[in-house]
């Protein structure tokens with residue numbers, strides 16, 4: 001089955017076409033036929049499209065909205081020039097899988113999309129006002145193009161964390177606020193944490209029962225997850241993605257009273273404070289330079305920029321604190337797994353996070369660590385490191401395609 005995986009952001013659309021079936025899943029032989037990114041939708045969009053085995057094609061085309069972006073993608077997919085194997089007409093696409101950011105408390109498993117599901121996803125807009133509306137635009141656009149002819153499935157970023165117990169997901173606020181408004185921690189990046197846990201099981205030979213690990217998704221957004229017996233029991237993002245680790249532009253954990261203080265001192269409104277902690281903080285806020293870790297590391301090295309160094313140090317220290325917290329949370333773990341743009345590509349950051357944790361039995365091997373870049377999967381713990389260290393490049397799209405297939409076939413799913 002050829003599955004179109006869509007990940008729609010407020011002004012972007014990312015897609016992959018993945019050919020898979022139950023046998024391919026079993027043998028890990030799913031095949032990515034095409035992928036692409038369309039950014040700055042609403043203006044002159046920047047487009048990168050790539051068919052399997054071919055060089056990427058870049059273009060800039062005015063695209064009004066997500067529907068126009070999807071039309072552009074589909075037109076390219078079926079055109080003979082694109083060279084996407086096995087796709088020559090729309091009927092070669094058999095299902096669509098959507099990444100949906102927030103499923104709230106009720107949408108805890110991937111599901112086939114019908115009117116009721118759309119309504120429930122819309123109900124979660126108040127929890128994810130930036131993300132869910134864009135995700136819904138992707139669903140509506142695909143419905144307009146394909147009609148009811150092909151099934152569509154929703155895969156939620158939050159669902160992997162639905163196994164968190166109340167002591168992990170509740171805030172220490174009056175309980176009535178949870179009852180009345182569902183003010184609680186939901187966690188995000190769930191599909192990524194779930195994917196790396198799945199790969200860990202494959203690499204280590206453990207089953208769900210034996211999967212007791214800490215996963216670190218370190219990209220522009222960052223989160224840590226404590227996984228016990230294969231299930232998420234705690235994660236660092238909260239009711240929104242703002243909580244937890246230091247990120248590209250998000251502050252992560254913060255004394256909530258700072259916001260009230262700034263409201264008085266600087267006359268900042270709630271909207272401004274929201275933008276402050278989500279868009280102007282983190283690596284960008286501390287360095288005053290950029291949210292891009294590559295550039296910060298270069299500034300630190302080449303110009304000995306003090307604030308670039310401070311931003312990187314804050315970033316690493318926060319991750320280390322979460323590792324310590326989750327080791328306590330789980331009474332130890334068998335492995336720490338790094339993923340995301342930074343986790344997959346920066347031996348420097350991984351090394352700084354994993355240094356001086358030998359008390360816990362964490363000992364990185366410098367040489368092995370240096371070799372794991374550019375999408376390479378592997379282990380970098382030293383001989384004798386009690387806790388194993390892995391780099392596992394994430395692949396959320398693959399899980400979305402597989403979940404879509406399982407939804408279509410009615411195969412039971414854990415999430």
Ligand code: AMP
Nearest residue numbers: 219220221292293294340341342345346
């Ligand atoms: P993501 O959101 O997962 O795409 O990750 C984006 C982040 O990964 C950005 O901060 C990039 O600077 C960072 N990144 C990508 N490649 C490298 C690298 N080689 N070294 C350090 N950071 C990197």
